[in-house]
Amino acid sequence: MPSERFLRPVSDVARPAESGLRATVEEFATIERAPCSAGEREAAHLIAHRLRMLGCEAAVEEEPAFDSYALPVGALAVLGAVAGAVGGRSRALGALGGGAAAVGLADEISYGRQLARRVVSRRRTACNVVAESGDRGARRTLVVMAHHDAAPSGAIFDQTLERWFVRRFPGVVERMTENPPLWWAALAGPALAGLGSATGSAGLRRTGAVMSAVTAAAMADIGSRRPVPGANDNLSGVAVLIALAEAFRARPVEGLRVILFSAGAEEALQEGARGFARRHFPRLPRERTWFLNLDTVGSGNLVMLDAEGPLRMEPYHAAFGDLVARCAKEQGVPLRRGLRSRNSTDGVVPNRHGYPTACVVSVDDDKLLPHYHLPTDLPEHVDYGCVADAALLSEAVARTLTADA
Numbered sequence: 402m403p404s405e406r407f408l409r410p411v412s413d414v415a416r417p418a419e420s421g422l423r424a425t426v427e428e429f430a431t432i433e434r435a436p437c438s439a440g441e442r443e444a445a446h447l448i449a450h451r452l453r454m455l456g457c458e459a460a461v462e463e464e465p466a467f468d469s470y471a472l473p474v475g476a477l478a479v480l481g482a483v484a485g486a487v488g489g490r491s492r493a494l495g496a497l498g499g500g501a502a503a504v505g506l507a508d509e510i511s512y513g514r515q516l517a518r519r520v521v522s523r524r525r526t527a528c529n530v531v532a533e534s535g536d537r538g539a540r541r542t543l544v545v546m547a548h549h550d551a552a553p554s555g556a557i558f559d560q561t562l563e564r565w566f567v568r569r570f571p572g573v574v575e576r577m578t579e580n581p582p583l584w585w586a587a588l589a590g591p592a593l594a595g596l597g598s599a600t601g602s603a604g605l606r607r608t609g610a611v612m613s614a615v616t617a618a619a620m621a622d623i624g625s626r627r628p629v630p631g632a633n634d635n636l637s638g639v640a641v642l643i644a645l646a647e648a649f650r651a652r653p654v655e656g657l658r659v660i661l662f663s664a665g666a667e668e669a670l671q672e673g674a675r676g677f678a679r680r681h682f683p684r685l686p687r688e689r690t691w692f693l694n695l696d697t698v699g700s701g702n703l704v705m706l707d708a709e710g711p712l713r714m715e716p717y718h719a720a721f722g723d724l725v726a727r728c729a730k731e732q733g734v735p736l737r738r739g740l741r742s743r744n745s746t747d748g749v750v751p752n753r754h755g756y757p758t759a760c761v762v763s764v765d766d767d768k769l770l771p772h773y774h775l776p777t778d779l780p781e782h783v784d785y786g787c788v789a790d791a792a793l794l795s796e797a798v799a800r801t802l803t804a805d806a
Contacts, residue, residue, distance in 0.1 A: 413652050413800060414648070414652075414732065414793060414796045414797045414800060415648065415651075415652075415793075415796075416789050416790075416792070416793045417644040417647065417648070417789055417792045417793070418789075419785035419786060419788070419789050421640075421644065421647075422637075422640040422641075422644060422785050422788045422789060422792070423780065423783075423785050425451075425636070425639065425640040425643050425644075426632050426636045426637065426639075426640050426699075426780045426783055426785075426788075427780045428447075429444055429447070429448075429549065429636050429639060430630040430631065430632045430636055430779065430780050431630075432444050432447075433551070433627065433628050434549060434550045434551040434628055434631060435468070435550065435551065435553065435627070435628040435668075436466070436468045436469065436527065436550045436665065436666035436667070436668050436669040436672065436673075437466055437467070437468035437525035437526055437527050437550075437665065437666050437669070437672075438468070438550075438628075440628075441527070441528055441549065441550045441665050441666070442461075442526075442528045442665075444549045444550075445461045445528035445529070445530050445549060445663070445665060446461055446528075448530045448549060448639060448642075448643070448663055449461050449530045449532065451643055451646075452530070452532040452534075452642070452643065452646050452661060453532075455643070455646035455647055455650050456534070456646070456649075456650045457532035457533060457534045457646050457661065458532065458533045458537070459530060459531070459532035459533075459661075460530075460531055460532075461528050461529070461530055462528070462529045462530075462531055462676070462677075462680065463526050463527070463528055463529075464526065464527045464528075464529060464665075464672070464673060464675075464676025464677070464679070464680070465524050465525075465526060465527075465676070466524070466525060466526060466527035466665070466666045466669065466672035466673060466675075466676060467515075467518045467519075467522045467523075467524060467525065467666075467669055467672055468522070468525045468666065468669055468672075469522070469553075469623075469624060469669050470509065470510070470518070470669055470670045471553075471620040471621075471623040471624035472518070472521055472522050472620070472624060473505075473509050473515070473517035473518040473520075473521050473522060474506065474509055474510070474517075474587065474616070474620050475616070475617050475620030475621055475624065476517060476521045477502045477505045477506045477509065477517055477591065478502070478506075478587065478590060478591070478613045478614070478616035478617035478620060479613070479617045480498055480501065480502040480505075480591065480613075481498070481499055481502040481503070481506075481590045481591025481594050481595075481609060481610070481612075481613030481616075482590070482594070482610045482611075482613035482614040482617060483498060484496075484497075484498030484499035484502060484591065484594045484595060484598060484609075484610075484613075485499065485590075485593075485594030485597065485598070485606045485607060485609045485610025485611075485613060486610055487598075488594060488595075488597060488598025488606045489598075489603065489606065491598075492598050492599060492601060493598075494598075495594065495595065495597070495598025495599070495606065496595045496596075496598040496599035497595075498591075498594070498595065498598075499591045499592065499593075499594035499595020499596070499597075499598055499609060500591075500592075500595040502591035502594075502595070502613070503588055503591040503592040503595060505517045506587060506588050506591060507588060507712060509670075510584050510587070510588075510670065510711045510712065510745075511710065511711055511712045511713065511745075512670070512671065512745065512749050512750070512753060515670070527550075527664075527665035527666035527669075527672050527673040527676060528665045528673075529662065529663065529664050529665050529673045529676060529677055530549070530661075530662070530663040531660060531661075531662055531677070531681075532642075532646070532660070532661040532662075533658065533659070533660055533661075534645070534646055534649045534650075534654070534659045534660075534661060535649055535653075535654035535657050535658050535659035535799070536653075536654055536655050536656055536657055536658055536803075537658055538658070539655075539656050539657050539658045539803075540689055541656065541657050541658065541689050541690070541691075541802060541803075542657070542658045542659075542660060542685060542689060542690045542691070543657055543658070543659050543660070543690075543691050543692075543693065543798070543799050543802055544659075544660040544662055544685075544690065544691070544692045544693070544751070545641075545642060545645060545659065545660070545661055545662065545693045545695065545795055545799075546638075546662045546663075546664065546674070546692060546693065546694040546695065546747050546748070546751075547635055547638025547639050547641065547642050547662070547663050547664070547694075547695050547696065548635050548638065548639075548663060548664040548665070548667035548668075548673065548674075548696070548747055549635070549636070549639050549663045549664070549665065550628075550631070550664075550665050550666055550667055550668050550669075550673070551628040551629055551630065551631025551634070551635075551668065551778075552628060552629060552631065552634065552668040552774045553623050553624070553626035553627060553628050553629070553668075553774070554623075554626045554627075554628075554629050554774055554775055554776055555619060555622045555623035555626055555774065556619070556622055557583075557619045557622070557623070558773060558774040558775055559775075560769060560771075560773070560775075563767075563769055564767065564769075567767040567768075567769070574767065574768060577768065578739055578740055578741055579714075579740065579741040579742065579743055580742060580743050580744070580768075581743065582711070582712075582743040583743065584711040584712065584743065585712070586612065586616070587616045588712070589609070589612060590609050590610075590611075590612030590613035590614075590615070590616055591609060591613055592609065593605050593606070593608050593609030593612065594606055594609030594610050594613060595609070596609070597609055629774060629775060629776050629778045630776070630778050630779050630780070631778055632699070632778050632779050632780045632782065632783050633697050633698075633699045633700060633770070633771070633772060633778050633782065633783050634696070634697040634770070634773060634774070634778060635667070635695075635696050635697055636780075636783075637695075637697060637698045637699035637783055637787075637788045637791070638663075638695040638696055638697070638698055638791075639663055640788055640792075641695050641698065641788060641791050641792045641795055642661045642662075642663055642695075644789075644792040645659070645661060645792060645795055645796060645799070646661060648792075648796050649796075649799075654799060654800065654803055655803060656803040657799060657800075657802050657803040659799055662677060664677065664747050667696075667746070667747050670745065671745065671746075671747050671749065671750055673747075674747040674750040674751075675750060677750075678750050678751070678754060682751075682754055685756070687754075687755050687756055687757075690756055690757075691721055691756070691757045691758070691759075691802065692748065692751040692752075692756050692757070692758040692759070693725070693758075693759050693761065693795060693798055694746055694747055694748035694751075694758065694759070694760040694761065695761050695791055695795065696746045696747065696748070696760065696761075696762050697762050697763060697770055697773075698761060698762065698763045698787060698788055698791035699763060699783035699784050699785065699787050699788045700762075700763035700764050700765050700770055700771055700784060700787060701763060701764070701765045701766065701771075701784045701787050702735065702737060702763055702764050702765065702766070702787070703729075703734065703735060703736050703737065703761060703762075703763050703787060703790055703791060703794070704736070704737045704738075704740050704761070704762050704763060704764055705717075705722060705725055705726065705729075705736055705737070705738050705759055705760065705761050706740060706741060706742050706748075706760045706761075706762060707722070707738060707739060707740065707741050708741045708742075709741060709742040709743070709744065709745060709746065709748070709749060709760065710742075710743070710745065710749065711743055711744065711745055714741055715749065715752060715753065717748070717752055717758055717759055717760060718752070718756075718757040718758055718759065720757065721757035721758065721759050722738070722759050724798065724801060724802075725759045725761070725794070725798055726738060727801075728794060728797040728798050728801055729794050729797075731797065732793055732794060732797045734790045734793055734794045734797075735790070736761075736794065737764075740764075740768075742762070746760055746762070748760035761791060761794070761795075763784075763787055763791075
């Protein structure tokens with residue numbers, strides 16, 4: 402990390418025009434960009450073309466990937482439901498099936514080996530965009546990450562209950578530092594089915610079977626849906642990448658290599674970012690490389706996550722987080738800290754590999770992601786002032802990292 406004496410305000414940064422950010426989001430929102438789809442590929446090539454026009458060396462890198470979490474999670478949930486059903490006749494089979502389903506689910510949702518998807522899904526191709534800007538011969542590297550694929554919708558993403566809870570218990574919401582662990586409920590179903598089978602508890606076994614069946618139905622619903630427009634999640638991040646390329650062309654960076662990375666298949670649980678890791682991490686020294694992940698940065702209030710993880714919270718790099726927070730303060734960008742996420746973004750990949758990583762997201766005044774995975778995630782619902790702040794902050798981080806190069 403740069404020493405304290407170099408963490409001075411940088412003056413050669415500029416807030417991008419909101420009109421340009423809006424134009425980027427509106428252009429790509431018309432493309433259906435499901436993970437590993439033809440639309441994702443089309444968007445990737447258009448992004449790479451835009452970045453090349455702005456002076457970057459940009460390429461679309463194809464990586465083997467799976468296109469959804471819905472099928473493997475749904476299959477494991479079905480196994481949990483079946484285990485709960487048969488556990489009354491064969492305690493051993495019920496315990497074995499429920500335990501296997503629970504372990505498989507934990508592996509699937511927490512950036513493990515994800516063995517289930519290798520069994521029930523067909524491998525496809527994710528399209529990543531990797532572009533270089535800044536000082537391409539520099540020893541230091543900053544990777545600014547976003548993703549251009551879009552999620553399918555589903556009834557489970559309806560926010561009616563969440564909005565009611567915010568109105569009914571505003572004090573509780575104000576004190577909350579993380580979102581509810583929804584994946585825990587999916588995992589609890591098979592676990593209870595197995596436990597109830599093993600102990601002979603019909604109540605636990607039946608509860609686990611019902612919870613598993615509900616999860617299976619939710620995954621079937623998600624798997625049947627078309628992708629949402631994904632304007633905020635995550636064309637807002639893509640717009641920042643393009644704004645950064647414009648800024649670095651107008652005001653070149655010396656002493657720092659900047660990789661602008663837009664991942665495919667993030668909505669399949671980080672498939673594109675895993676491909677980037679396999680291809681690029683062996684050539685990126687941990688002591689000279691930083692990752693700044695931008696995901697859904699148009700909700701109104703920027704947040705730098707302290708940690709994230711569906712099952713176990715994994716903290717982000719504190720020192721790099723302090724640098725990002727200092728840059729935000731110097732540039733007058735409101736940036737909230739102290740929140741953690743029970744979801745997962747592409748930031749978990751470099752973070753788990755030991756790179757200094759910061760993850761910047763955004764929430765609305767209710768601490769929710771408005772229109773999250775809903776068909777209403779449209780360009781007109783994006784807060785472009787918030788996106789502009791994310792771009793200004795990202796440029797300031799880059800220029801601060803060059804201060805002692």
